[in-house]
Amino acid sequence: MEKIIECVPNFSTSDPKVLDLLKACFKKHGVLIGYECDIDHNRAVITCAGNPKKVIKAVLQAVGVAVQNIDLNTHTGAHPRMGAVDVIPFIPVKNMTMQEAVEVSKIVGSKISKKFDVPVFLYAHSASKANRVQLSDVRRGGFEGLVQKMKDPDWQPDFGNNTPHKTAGATVCGARDFLLAYNINLNTSDVNIAKKIASSIRESNGGLKGVKALGLMLKSTDTAQVSMNITDCNSISLFEVFSTVKQLAHNLDTSIKNSELIGYAPMHIIAKSMKQAVVFDEFDKNRVLEYTLWNK
Amino acid sequence: MEKIIECVPNFSTSDPKVLDLLKACFKKHGVLIGYECDIDHNRAVITCAGNPKKVIKAVLQAVGVAVQNIDLNTHTGAHPRMGAVDVIPFIPVKNMTMQEAVEVSKIVGSKISKKFDVPVFLYAHSASKANRVQLSDVRRGGFEGLVQKMKDPDWQPDFGNNTPHKTAGATVCGARDFLLAYNINLNTSDVNIAKKIASSIRESNGGLKGVKALGLMLKSTDTAQVSMNITDCNSISLFEVFSTVKQLAHNLDTSIKNSELIGYAPMHIIAKSMKQAVVFDEFDKNRVLEYTLWNK
Numbered sequence: 001m002e003k004i005i006e007c008v009p010n011f012s013t014s015d016p017k018v019l020d021l022l023k024a025c026f027k028k029h030g031v032l033i034g035y036e037c038d039i040d041h042n043r044a045v046i047t048c049a050g051n052p053k054k055v056i057k058a059v060l061q062a063v064g065v066a067v068q069n070i071d072l073n074t075h076t077g078a079h080p081r082m083g084a085v086d087v088i089p090f091i092p093v094k095n096m097t098m099q100e101a102v103e104v105s106k107i108v109g110s111k112i113s114k115k116f117d118v119p120v121f122l123y124a125h126s127a128s129k130a131n132r133v134q135l136s137d138v139r140r141g142g143f144e145g146l147v148q149k150m151k152d153p154d155w156q157p158d159f160g161n162n163t164p165h166k167t168a169g170a171t172v173c174g175a176r177d178f179l180l181a182y183n184i185n186l187n188t189s190d191v192n193i194a195k196k197i198a199s200s201i202r203e204s205n206g207g208l209k210g211v212k213a214l215g216l217m218l219k220s221t222d223t224a225q226v227s228m229n230i231t232d233c234n235s236i237s238l239f240e241v242f243s244t245v246k247q248l249a250h251n252l253d254t255s256i257k258n259s260e261l262i263g264y265a266p267m268h269i270i271a272k273s274m275k276q277a278v279v280f281d282e283f284d285k286n287r288v289l290e291y292t293l294w295n296k
Numbered sequence: 297m298e299k300i301i302e303c304v305p306n307f308s309t310s311d312p313k314v315l316d317l318l319k320a321c322f323k324k325h326g327v328l329i330g331y332e333c334d335i336d337h338n339r340a341v342i343t344c345a346g347n348p349k350k351v352i353k354a355v356l357q358a359v360g361v362a363v364q365n366i367d368l369n370t371h372t373g374a375h376p377r378m379g380a381v382d383v384i385p386f387i388p389v390k391n392m393t394m395q396e397a398v399e400v401s402k403i404v405g406s407k408i409s410k411k412f413d414v415p416v417f418l419y420a421h422s423a424s425k426a427n428r429v430q431l432s433d434v435r436r437g438g439f440e441g442l443v444q445k446m447k448d449p450d451w452q453p454d455f456g457n458n459t460p461h462k463t464a465g466a467t468v469c470g471a472r473d474f475l476l477a478y479n480i481n482l483n484t485s486d487v488n489i490a491k492k493i494a495s496s497i498r499e500s501n502g503g504l505k506g507v508k509a510l511g512l513m514l515k516s517t518d519t520a521q522v523s524m525n526i527t528d529c530n531s532i533s534l535f536e537v538f539s540t541v542k543q544l545a546h547n548l549d550t551s552i553k554n555s556e557l558i559g560y561a562p563m564h565i566i567a568k569s570m571k572q573a574v575v576f577d578e579f580d581k582n583r584v585l586e587y588t589l590w591n592k
Contacts (some may be wrong), residue, residue, distance in 0.1 A: 033588055051333055063581070242573075274534075277574070287303065289345065289561065291590075
């Protein structure tokens with residue numbers, strides 16, 4: 001029963017040369033699944049999965065590459081960030097418990113602070129305090145506010161010193177459930193429309209359960225984007241989010257251009273959306289042949 | 297590189313006792329994936345997949361069970377049929393070519409005629425003549441018309457004698473691509489509405505490419521059903537079929553109650569529907585984590 005863990009580290013760069021160096025770390029250990037790199041977000045997201053020991057080795061090497069090559073003092077981008085390696089989420093995929101994924105995140109967090117002198121905050125299931133469960137709370141203030149924030153006794157890192165790394169800031173690390181990073185691009189260049197939609201659907205405003213949302217501007221294509229994290233995939237499906245944004249966009253006299261998934265979706269999420277899009281009574285993930293064979 | 301073949305034999309029964317005996321044949325060889333049984337169709341569809349040798353053994357045992365237990369002279373149902381084992385499609389899934397699946401279908405067809413005295417027609421990629429490629433052509437006339445049909449020199453079976461088995465009729469066997477057996481139930485008991493919709497979407501009437509459709513009545517629930525085979529999954533997605541039927545139903549003052557998939561869908565088909573339902577620019581099957589891990 002081979003254990004499989006997924007890890008989706010987010011790096012604050014869109015430099016293709018740095019991306020190549022990062023990818024090489026995961027390829028070397030045979031755990032690279034895929035990656036996205038967005039010039040407007042100025043951010044690269046790598047997806048890797050496999051045996052936990054291999055994943056740990058690959059992630060630590062990639063952190064080394066990022067710390068050497070990324071300077072947040074000269075980094076700008078549409079996406080919030082506070083570290084060269086901004087966040088390192090671990091997700092148990094097969095034959096692993098959440099607690100085991102928490103242990104992996106702590107090993108990685110501890111090693112990052114020792115090897116690279118980058119302070120690490122634990123979040124999500126690995127959080128040491130209630131105010132660190134939400135990534136947005138940990139990251140609030142960004143790289144620029146980090147020196148001040150870390151003077152607060154409430155914001156001492158879980159690993160390392162209470163001063164950020166001068167060029168690499170701090171890193172957030174933890175075990176979490178699957179989430180979907182999902183962006184919907186609108187047929188408008190008015191970022192206020194994206195912000196209005198984001199505000200309507202955000203759970204914290206009483207919107208859709210498990211949905212976090214920001215309105216952003218993609219300068220390279222002059223496109224307003226609703227950038228979302230769907231953190232509770234059991235409560236809501238991609239199709240529901242899509243349909244809601246479609247209706248809100250229509251109400252604001254615009255429409256959806258396209259949408260994109262960042263990272264990889266687990267089969268049960270895709271199956272749930274299919275079930276709703278096509279009104280299946282009894283469609284579930286096991287209806288997909290390869291999924292059933294993989295789990296046999 | 298283990299070869300994996302899928303087989304989806306259709307049996308003309310909805311007797312739970314016979315179904316149990318059939319399922320046992322596939323379980324015994326470790327190749328049972330799932331099954332459906334419909335009382336209105338009076339038909340059971342079993343999905344199995346695995347090593348070709350194991351699949352062949354399981355299918356032949358199940359044919360023996362069906363021939364012993366099913367008498368078509370007393371069988372009625374909404375679905376067309378001409379054999380106790382009506383059709384045995386083989387689909388190459390992994391590390392197998394279509395030609396290898398054709399060979400498997402010929403081995404099985406030949407053994408069925410010899411062991412059980414049931415004549416076998418080869419169809420789809422295994423067809424020996426152009427008029428046998430389409431299952432509907434081979435099956436036209438049903439069990440009741442079989443004695444007469446098989447007197448025609450054009451309708452000599454590929455294996456066995458030119459007279460049907462007295463209780464088990466004849467069996468159609470062959471290798472084909474994935475297809476989706478997909479039924480949409482309407483919020484009406486008027487079968488003519490289902491027939492009208494089926495007629496509109498059927499490819500042979502100039503409707504949707506790769507779609508075969510019948511309007512049927514499900515007596516047990518007093519529901520009209522559009523029963524479809526989507527034989528060209530590259531040309532059309534479930535979501536397109538669903539959306540088209542939804543619109544046609546609306547035009548005829550009714551609506552869709554639900555839909556169901558018979559058998560198992562390959563990941564690329566589900567991904568294609570998702571892509572359309574949620575307007576993904578770059579969503580493909582590899583975006584599903586387990587699919588990518590399975591193929592790694």
